[in-house]
Amino acid sequence: MKANPIIVALDVEDAMQAREIVDRLEGSVDFYKVGMELYAGEGMTFVRELLDRGKRVFLDLKLYDIGETVRRAVVRIAKSDVTFLTVHGSGAVMRAAAEGRRSSKLQLLGVTVLTSFDEQDLKDLGYPCSPGELVALRALNAMAAGLDGAICSALDVSAVREIMGASAVLVCPGVRSRLAESGDQKRVATPAEAVAGGADYVVVGRQVTRAKDPAAEVDRILGELGI
Numbered sequence: 706m707k708a709n710p711i712i713v714a715l716d717v718e719d720a721m722q723a724r725e726i727v728d729r730l731e732g733s734v735d736f737y738k739v740g741m742e743l744y745a746g747e748g749m750t751f752v753r754e755l756l757d758r759g760k761r762v763f764l765d766l767k768l769y770d771i772g773e774t775v776r777r778a779v780v781r782i783a784k785s786d787v788t789f790l791t792v793h794g795s796g797a798v799m800r801a802a803a804e805g806r807r808s809s810k811l812q813l814l815g816v817t818v819l820t821s822f823d824e825q826d827l828k829d830l831g832y833p834c835s836p837g838e839l840v841a842l843r844a845l846n847a848m849a850a851g852l853d854g855a856i857c858s859a860l861d862v863s864a865v866r867e868i869m870g871a872s873a874v875l876v877c878p879g880v881r882s883r884l885a886e887s888g889d890q891k892r893v894a895t896p897a898e899a900v901a902g903g904a905d906y907v908v909v910g911r912q913v914t915r916a917k918d919p920a921a922e923v924d925r926i927l928g929e930l931g932i
């Protein structure tokens with residue numbers, strides 16, 4: 706049987722709400738993403754609670770600062786048993802993070818390009834290239850900096866896999882099942898498309914956390930993945 710690739714994003718404001726989701730997913734999911742909102746409210750105390758419950762944690766802090774600050778933050782996080790930490794895909798930030806991680810088990814993932822960015826957003830930042838070109842450049846730089854993998858859109862994952870190779874850890878957020886009843890016309894990749902493209906993990910948030918029955922929603926996705 707294939708391993709469960711689902712990471713559930715705990716995008717809620719406090720530990721009580723997060724605990725309720727984790728309780729309801731007991732036995733279905735053991736990997737959780739803690740992002741800025743929950744981290745701002747509860748910090749490492751709740752991260753440690755998840756770890757003590759035997760859950761794996763993806764700490765999605767998307768660090769971006771001067772090298773010394775990033776390095777020191779990563780040193781602290783590397784002392785916990787967090788599995789994944791995100792840093793932005795700029796060369797100096799990624800190299801500082803790799804230095805801070807040293808020989809710990811913490812795996813560092815580079816954010817290629819935020820999926821909300823289009824060519825105009827990149828132009829506003831002064832980047833004279835398309836999102837696809839920047840994704841490719843950052844994937845190369847992430848490998849050169851010694852990162853373990855990348856966060857990328859399901860639409861870019863096969864290109865990133867080709868660049869970073871089989872051993873890279875690739876995680877795709879922004880996926881959801883194509884629910885007939887949602888009436889959502891937007892082009893959103895499904896978890897199955899992300900995995901078929903080469904993703905090791907998919908991050909699913911609201912589709913699971915806001916469902917009446919979160920565990921049933923996880924089962925639906927696992928079914929779509931043939932697991």
Ligand code: C5P
Pocket residue numbers: 714716740820821878879880908909910911912
């Ligand atoms: O949309 P959903 O609730 O599934 O989002 C889950 C997580 O994926 C969020 O925490 C968000 O930070 C991330 N996400 C992303 N890029 C997108 C959509 C969501 O990084 N396009």
